[in-house]
Amino acid sequence: MDFQPVLTLLCILVILAPATLFALLGLAALFAHQLSENTVSRATRVAVIVGLLASISILISMLSTGKHHVQLDLGHWVILSDEHFHFNFKILFDRLSVPFAILIFSLCGTIGGFANSYLHRDPGYRRFFFLFSMFLMGMIATCLAGTIETLFAGWEMVGLSSTLLVAYFQERPSPVRNGARVWTIYRVADAAFLIAAVALHHHNGQGDFDGLAGVGDWPEGLATLPSDQALFIGLMLLIAAAGKSALVPFSGWLPRAMEGPTPSSAIFYGALSVHLGAFLLLRASPILEESAFVSAAVLVVGVVTAIFAALTGRVQTDIKSALAYASLTQVGIIVAEIGLGYRLLPLAHIMGHACLRTLQLLRAPTLIHDYHEMENAIGSHLSNDRSFWRRALSARSRAWFYRFGQQRAYLDAFLNEFIVRPFLSIFRMFDTWERRWTDFLSGGESRVSDRVMPTVEPIEKTL
């Protein structure tokens, strides 16, 4: 019996389910149609369950048939045969993407169920679920992408929805400010990604991963790039991954992403978003194998991140930050594992870590309750400071490391002082020149907007 049509159908379902959900919620919002909470939650549930069942079936069929590589072409969009250039959407089911898709569906399903009651009656309920569906769509697209363009499309959707979820409470200034900050870092990562994609195209004329992998399925693939190319592309991809996974030196955005409601925090550094960089590195692993230098760089970034996060996490005094840095520690270790050349180990590590951390994050607000229970069980106060470090370090250096951790290794401060500040002063200088020039041309003050003050609604509307 031929399984092929069934398998194809299943593959289509996996991508179609979140896409339909995204389209449904998006179109409803676009036409200002207020879906009821019930409809939204039911639609989400159906989409996730369909997707989950389909991907599990694919897994089963792969295991039973031993066929580890299924591709689905969604059409060639640009073909320039003279330049050996083509551009197409392609989805890919292999030993990396299928488990990852299952993970995404099950965690998104659980978090969606949680958010359904958590955000009940919140004025932003629909907005949340729309962004959530965009996130799901983006994650699935990223994970199943067979070409680097497809991956980039998903990557962008994840970035945009994440940022908007950070800035979910748009009526307060700090979520918006922090959302903008996350967005900036994401853009830097995206730029690196884009450069990598262009370079790959330039060299291969295509962005297909299986072309890239040359011979063999993931994780046995071997790249067909010359190693100098691999070095450049690999480093660019590393920057992209570092931005997305909050690796050093981009770690500053991680605690800032906490401004959204608890379930969206759980998605970010608990479960999915934060692992996406590691996923990218896994996907591009043939390139890493081409260049020892890139592998070494990945290893170093991973180890440094893990150490930094472990140290910082020890001094955090609020539960969500503590969990965020705990997450980052593990992500650092996962990245280091990838740098060391492991493939299946980091995948398993991601899976386990994502589940564990999501559970911990979802129940973060119940910490006081838990502490009381543990305290009562143990029969005394929960004591700290009995760690290895206390014995290993002198009081002085402990104090120094304490400050180092509390200030989050000054990563943000360095970025601010050495990148943002010069950048700003250059553009302020340009601004001054422009103003002088326009003032000169108009023979007076040329910018009316300077005089308009932002209006702040006064508490008492005076009459």
Add this chain to the structure above:
Amino acid sequence: MIEHAAHFLPAQKPIDMFVHHNTLHAFEDYPFCQGVVEGAKLYGAHPYLPEELYRKQLKRGRILREDLAKVLLDDLGEDADTLVALLGTRYNLRLAMLPHPVQFGSDAELRWLLAETDTLRRFREDTPLEIRTAMIRETRHLVMRDFRNSDRIPKNQMERRIKETLDLVFERFDSSRIEYWEDDTWEAYCLQLLWEVCRAGIQSIQRDSRDSFVQVIRHRDWMLEVTGEDTDLLVHELLITFCAAYVDQGIANWVLPRRDEGFFTAFREMYRQSWGPPNHWLHGLKEILDDISENQISPLDSIERSLDALGVARADREAYLQKSLLALRGWAGMIWQTERETDRVVHPSKPGSLIEFLAVRLILDRLALKEVAKTRLGFNGPLSELMRTRASRQSHPSGPSVDQQAFVVFQIAQILGWKPMGLFSISKSQWGQVQSEIETFSSMERRRIYQLAFERRYRMETLDAIVIRNRKQLPAPPAAKFQVVFCIDEREESFRRHLEECCPEAETFGAAGFFSVAMYYRGAADARYIPLCPVVITPKHYVREVVRDSHEHAHNLRERWRRWIGTASFSFHRGSRSFALGALLASILGPLASFPLVLRVLFPRFTAQMRKIVGQYVEPPPATKLLIERTTAEPGESAGQIGFSIPEMADIVDRLLTDVGLVGRMTRLVIIAGHGSSSLNNPHESAYNCGACGGARGGPNARALAHLANDPRVRDLLKERGLFIPDDTVFVGAYHNTCDDSMLYFDLDQIPASHKSDFEFARAAMDGARARNAHERCRRFESAPLNLSLDAALRHVESRSEDLAQVRPEYCHASNAVCFVGRRSRTRGLFMDRRSFLVSYDPTSDRNEGAILARILQAAIPVCAGINLEYYFSNIDSNNWGCGTKLPHNIASLIGVMDGAASDLRTGLSSQMVEIHEPVRLLFIIETKPEVMLRIMEANAEIRRLCGNEWVQLALLDPDSPTIHHFRNGQFEAYHPASRELPEVEHSIDWYRGWRDHLGYAIVIPSDDATHSTGMTRTNKR
């Protein structure tokens, strides 16, 4: 000076001991209406709801027009009839301004409004049709008759002015075809004319320069105004992390170095180290701190120096310091609390921490200001000169512009039908009058009137209901078979009502939920003693729960198990966040976490039941007893000192029984029911517990009291004092969980065999009431279908309390509005919608000039007012006075919640807790005579302050007749009810079924066959 300023900091305790208090406690010396406005100014918050919300209540009928009219009349007194220009009385003008929203905006907005919208072409939608027609007709007539088609030369200046204005407006229309103008054109013409008249009128008056009131402002406010850069952003980022580390009660693995030496020293030593932060603005910090360290500068001296450096004048210093403290008020308040209330936290702060905090804050302020001044203003001089360099825009507060004022008059003219031609004849001084009249009835004033009207509506409903209920002869309930003493909490109102409904032989009482047993208590499985009494009392006595000797072995075994599990889960909790162990746990145990994850989130109730089954094997054995009797003289924590002496026990029982009036008619069974609440993922869990137990669960108090009252030696002593407890009366302690409506009874094996059947009878009745109570509560939860059966309702509330994703496990005190102090017989059978605290008090047995009443009110008024006012403020302005929405909350330092990773500590109640609340001041209805109450107020300063300054409303119900006196303007006035009838129903459910919103009063009269029910029957009505 600093202590005085600290008075204004939020007084919230650590969040695991949440106690409700008046958010504006510091302003109670002012009358309410003045206090809230002063408080609002200080904290930058709203004193009342926004006008549009009041208008919404007006539309929903929660405020009636007659309330507005009456309140306005009362408020104006004799001024009501004052004529404003020629346009009507002041009363009419104000009444017209209330229900109609008057738009107001900046000049730019206004220009846009006039140019781009229909404002100058169509009348407002709320203009009455007849005013509109009359206005157009008259204008048209006059224009056509006198100015368009007559050749006469304007006689006087007024006519000239009219002519000029008309011509001006004509230019915008095609005046050659004036005869054929449509109605629409005339409408536009009329409006434009009106607009021009109003503008000319306002322009004509010399606006008195509004006295710009000088306020002390922080340099930061000035800087924000001038450069748009907020120095507090810089300062707070550093300060918040440091404060959190300083008061941390155990989240971080590493404790802040040198925390015990105080805030100042810890900060100084930490930031004096080399290789400090690279931030530009912090460059001078090490220098300053080195200087402080070398010259041994104390925190107070440092504050002094900072103020000098900032150039704050001596006279302004207090205000300046106050503002600086309030800039990060959540954290500052918590430092203040941890340094003063040392018995409620594990790691108290060193005395003087708040001063040290302020010293550090001012140093950081200086640095941030210096940096911003340099980069944005190019200013390098001393900071004391800073504010002189450039005038802030705010220093010349300009009043509203002519257009803005005219636009308001323009809108009111449309509502009241002031015709353009009429307005021409108003003199200059009259225009001034109109203008000032409108200005004095500002938005703040209108909101005050609305608030008073809002309160009046519910007060009238309540007082009417009480009068009608007491006029009506209800059939006397059958002789009581058992009695239950509940907490006064308004959540127990429905429980008591349902209990009486399904078992008329039950009699209920209400007493403050610690039942006069003030103690430090430690349960068999607890790690430490916690105080179980109102926060104003510091208990002297310690009580422990221990396992009975016969179960000693099992207990020890289970204790070991518990300790092992506890240690393991704590290590897991920690380990999963660490480096190597974390990696191991994540990759090996991680996938297993998906089971609890999915189960807990998607099937909360099932998971909870599973946990309970497993938990049975490690919990302490159910057979425990209280160590409550003391043998040595002095109470204390060590072995022999635990507990109360027999005379102390007798005092406690005496106090409770006489307070509630349970004297001389005791039934065979008396149940004492404390209460508490359990919920998950709820940092504010403790706020849902019993307020009279200091935010803890009141079960142990009920158990302790039952224990004391059952003691024959105590009874003998009481008999000597004249309080007789019959020998066949048995007290049983119980605990009511208000979240899942479960009921737990203590020491059942102590009930004599003769009373078993009495207890079973009572338990069955209580079970019936539980389900009904759950059912009534479910009507408020939108996620519970309205057609739930009783059992399904019980299941629903059970799953709520176990659901991780549930942000509204229960609505807690939301919607509280009334506190009735008196005999239950006067409110029994009245449906009060869970909005009324019920305090039992029997005026007939209180012979001694209200001595019992005085001691009840001393606790009841501040506690209930505290709850009510905290809900009031958190509801009025959730972001400033409450802690905003719960969704992004993040537990910081185990002591409070922040929004996200680094915000000020959020105090007050979350918007999910207060969303169904109606912000009205608590109405006390006390069953006593005016002269008794006046005497009590005379003798007790706190009661006098709260009642006299109207932070609560007060009314008295005459003990002998259904007449009510309402306390107004310092005296009691007889109250005349406005209605005579109340709806009558057979069961509460007949009244509340199918309704989610607030409900009015109703009388529940059980029919005859219902009286026979034993409480066992659960009528599953759908």
